[in-house]
Amino acid sequence: MRKRWIGGLISLLGITTVGYAYSLVAATPEQVLLRPFACPDQPDVAAKNFQVLSVRKWDKGVVALYRGACPAHTKRLSNDPNREKLVLSYRVVKRTGREWHAIGSGNHHSTGSRSASKFIDYGVGKTSENPKHSPDLRRANQYAVFFGEVISPMVSAVEVTFNNGKILRDSSTDGLFLLVSSGASRVCDVRVLGADNQILQRDEIAPPTAQISQSNTCQPISGRL
16 A cells, blocks of 8 residues: 555656645645755756656655756856756655645755766755754754665665664665654764675765764764674
């Protein structure tokens, strides 16, 4: 039943995305997820060739992964105004009573690389801090996201450790991965797994020094399996 619901949602999103007024608070998740994402550094520019790649559940609602093309003349991409770059984007949707709220989103510039030495292409995200929100509301909506796509056929799963101690795994059967951990504020450790759980790639993700909090840091993991 779950697979049928998600598949139907993707089909609906795929054919009804252009020229519609979308709300970020709605009675159904479809109404929230239908909205095309904005390009990086250009909040008023919607991505072209908007596609919904995957819709998955997390413990407070649903999360969607999108792909679209954005102008490359931004600080993050390129200075050539005639070029476009593929961008991956996610949107986190939370259910509150009978309403569905989009509580966050983020982007990752897809490299498009198919190097033999590269296994996955990924981005990370977290809750955007809103100074108008109370500490209780910020804690209630706090999450961290790990998302992207598989590059190598050798990959059988992606496993991630978050700084709240949770370890989540995505088998990436569709060539994508999308993990959301409620209560976390960052990703600590990424493990790309092959056959028999062999570790093909491992990344420890360190935040900028200014963002390190004594009460919410990752435990040392170097040398651990």
